[in-house]
Amino acid sequence: MAMLRYLLKRLGVGLFTIWFIATATFTVMHLVPGNPLANERGTNATIRANLERQYGLDKPVFEQYLIYMSNMLHGDFGIAFSEENRSVNDIIREHFPVSATLGVLSLCFATVGGVLWGALAALYRNRLPDALIMFLVILGISVPSFVFAAFSQLFILKLNQWSGRSILPVAGWEGVSSMLMPALVLGLSTMAYMTRLMRSSMLDVANTDYLRTARAKGLSPTRIFFRHQLRNAILPVITVLGPAIAIITTGGFVVESVFAIPGLGRYFVQAVAQLDYTVIMGTTVFFGAFLVLMVIAVDILYGFIDPRIRLGAV
Amino acid sequence: MNSTQYVLEVDNLAVEFDTYGGVVQAVRDVSFKLRKGKTLAIVGESGCGKSVTVQSLMGLIPMPPGRITRGSARLGGDELLHIAPAALNAIRGKRIGMIFQDPMSALNPTMSIGAQIAETLVVHRGMTASAARTEVLELLHLTQIPEPEQRLNQYPFECSGGMLQRAMIAMSIACKPEVLIADEPTTALDVTIQAQILLLLKQLQQSHGLSIILITHDLGVVAHMAHDVAVMYAGQVVESAPVDDLFYRPAHPYTLGLRAALPGNDPQKQRLQIIPGSPPDLFAPPPACAFADRCPHTMRLCRSAAPATYTRPPPPASQASTNSAHEARCWLHHPQAPSSPVRSSAAT
Numbered sequence: 001m002a003m004l005r006y007l008l009k010r011l012g013v014g015l016f017t018i019w020f021i022a023t024a025t026f027t028v029m030h031l032v033p034g035n036p037l038a039n040e041r042g043t044n045a046t047i048r049a050n051l052e053r054q055y056g057l058d059k060p061v062f063e064q065y066l067i068y069m070s071n072m073l074h075g076d077f078g079i080a081f082s083e084e085n086r087s088v089n090d091i092i093r094e095h096f097p098v099s100a101t102l103g104v105l106s107l108c109f110a111t112v113g114g115v116l117w118g119a120l121a122a123l124y125r126n127r128l129p130d131a132l133i134m135f136l137v138i139l140g141i142s143v144p145s146f147v148f149a150a151f152s153q154l155f156i157l158k159l160n161q162w163s164g165r166s167i168l169p170v171a172g173w174e175g176v177s178s179m180l181m182p183a184l185v186l187g188l189s190t191m192a193y194m195t196r197l198m199r200s201s202m203l204d205v206a207n208t209d210y211l212r213t214a215r216a217k218g219l220s221p222t223r224i225f226f227r228h229q230l231r232n233a234i235l236p237v238i239t240v241l242g243p244a245i246a247i248i249t250t251g252g253f254v255v256e257s258v259f260a261i262p263g264l265g266r267y268f269v270q271a272v273a274q275l276d277y278t279v280i281m282g283t284t285v286f287f288g289a290f291l292v293l294m295v296i297a298v299d300i301l302y303g304f305i306d307p308r309i310r311l312g313a314v
Numbered sequence: 315m316n317s318t319q320y321v322l323e324v325d326n327l328a329v330e331f332d333t334y335g336g337v338v339q340a341v342r343d344v345s346f347k348l349r350k351g352k353t354l355a356i357v358g359e360s361g362c363g364k365s366v367t368v369q370s371l372m373g374l375i376p377m378p379p380g381r382i383t384r385g386s387a388r389l390g391g392d393e394l395l396h397i398a399p400a401a402l403n404a405i406r407g408k409r410i411g412m413i414f415q416d417p418m419s420a421l422n423p424t425m426s427i428g429a430q431i432a433e434t435l436v437v438h439r440g441m442t443a444s445a446a447r448t449e450v451l452e453l454l455h456l457t458q459i460p461e462p463e464q465r466l467n468q469y470p471f472e473c474s475g476g477m478l479q480r481a482m483i484a485m486s487i488a489c490k491p492e493v494l495i496a497d498e499p500t501t502a503l504d505v506t507i508q509a510q511i512l513l514l515l516k517q518l519q520q521s522h523g524l525s526i527i528l529i530t531h532d533l534g535v536v537a538h539m540a541h542d543v544a545v546m547y548a549g550q551v552v553e554s555a556p557v558d559d560l561f562y563r564p565a566h567p568y569t570l571g572l573r574a575a576l577p578g579n580d581p582q583k584q585r586l587q588i589i590p591g592s593p594p595d596l597f598a599p600p601p602a603c604a605f606a607d608r609c610p611h612t613m614r615l616c617r618s619a620a621p622a623t624y625t626r627p628p629p630p631a632s633q634a635s636t637n638s639a640h641e642a643r644c645w646l647h648h649p650q651a652p653s654s655p656v657r658s659s660a661a662t
């Protein structure tokens with residue numbers, strides 16, 4: 001019951017967040033001089049005025065806002081300005097699954113890799129494997145993803161040349177094999193961050209009284225590791241899943257463009273350049289809503305792992 | 315005295331730790347014997363090595379930086395020190411149980427209390443989780459925890475310190491161990507709970523024939539619980555005695571000082587008596603008697619040679635054959651030493 005109330009509260013706050021994102025985006029967008037039709041060359045003033053009336057751009061901004069919000073509440077993001085006869089809903093429906101697949105895959109890479117490498121580094125603390133992993137972590141955190149993207153493409157190319165056949169595609173979005181490398185590159189910095197977090201968290205837990213109790217009970221090292229240390233050490237890693245999703249989603253735009261992946265990121269960036277009102281609003285609000293939902297999902301997941309959260313102690 | 319009376323014997327244990335400041339000699343030559351079905355209290359101030367002593371028996375000191383440099387410990391004839399990890403794991407939790415100072419932090423926060431107690435049974439007695447459940451419930455009943463059925467599925471944060479210490483006790487006696495080590499089990503609890511926990515330990519000792527090592531710095535607890543006492547100072551046992559002998563005929567100036575520092579019932583006495591000075595630096599412990607700098611009876615010999623261990627004759631009225639020996643590591647018991655309060659045979 002407490003859980004349900006908590007969930008409803010979170011959803012309410014989430015709705016408010018989405019409203020705020022929409023309003024802020026709308027305001028900033030209209031503060032930028034010009035409009036989607038301002039660039040059209042060879043159209044005279046009458047044609048432009050007609051077009052503006054057609055799209056409702058001649059109305060006062062606040063009225064436009066109300067109209068947009070009411071449409072959005074009905075699930076209608078409007079018609080794209082810069083595409084031929086396509087609604088923003090269609091664009092999202094078509095391209096978001098690609099971005100989401102990429103994002104989820106790289107989040108999996110990041111989390112599994114981070115937990116694994118971090119645990120390994122903690123296990124070999126102050127020895128060679130630890131030093132090696134921590135060196136790679138610094139690399140992963142400080143090198144931007146587009147550099148990794150370019151290098152990974154070069155690597156795939158050389159690999160294919162050397163083997164004489166196409167082991168992995170260099171770019172594009174067809175089949176699982178084409179998803180692996182972009183997802184890995186996209187998740188790399190998050191993985192590095194999580195590795196570091198996991199390592200220190202493992203070491204913290206190793207020094208706790210309850211781990212000493214576990215040893216005093218005569219449990220085997222494997223059992224202590226999996227049943228006592230790992231589960232407690234993973235908690236801080238889960239707390240950063242929320243921000244990690246945000247980083248991976250926004251980072252996806254760069255990786256998508258380097259690997260020529262038909263995701264939503266391209267539209268997100270292009271729309272801003274072209275001041276395509278409806279696409280900007282649609283993609284921003286949609287991504288915002290997605291993030292809000294994911295953060296709530298992470299909170300629920302956290303409750304599953306930590307009884308103190310689930311049972312409302314903190 | 316027959317050696318089978320002893321369930322645990324520790325001889326000449328020495329433990330060191332590497333630190334950035336050098337090597338700390340935390341335990342220097344500790345020996346004691348634990349009588350079957352009795353309670354041995356190890357007392358001493360913070361940093362005297364009492365916790366390190368018992369933790370090294372259980373293989374709980376981190377190595378490195380810790381190191382057991384000398385000594386042996388035998389549980390019913392089986393060596394405990396320097397044995398293979400698997401052999402050690404077959405002993406701890408099964409033949410030696412241990413409870414700790416702060417029950418709030420000694421239990422895994424993400425595991426239910428029932429599961430944590432059951433784990434011992436599953437690992438050491440090969441029980442299935444469901445079979446362990448009924449046994450756990452019985453154990454919880456035994457520790458007189460309120461509403462044991464409810465506790466099974468609760469997590470540590472949902473219980474009070476007293477309940478958690480009872481759960482810890484249930485966990486430590488689950489496999490009917492020969493020895494229970496209680497490392498300051500009541501320090502983190504308030505006074506009424508402290509009394510209940512001590513009473514519980516006493517009852518369990520009687521019903522299960524438990525032999526208990528009780529670490530404490532509370533002489534009141536010692537008087538209430540212990541049969542034998544070992545007083546530790548600067549990593550050494552300076553005096554060991556049956557509890558009555560220790561309180562009525564202390565044989566070491568440090569014990570005498572501790573006893574004098576106890577708050578009494580005398581309303582005239584305004585200030586507590588103290589032992590002046592502070593314990594020696596264990597990076598470089600004094601070569602002779604560690605207590606010499608604080609002792610009111612120091613002789614020249616005390617600073618030049620490590621004191622021998624002297625056995626005091628039992629008082630004429632006691633049943634000498636059933637009691638432990640009364641030993642003190644102090645030159646004042648040398649036949650040629652001047653008379654001092656620690657040598658007078660009458661009860662002080």
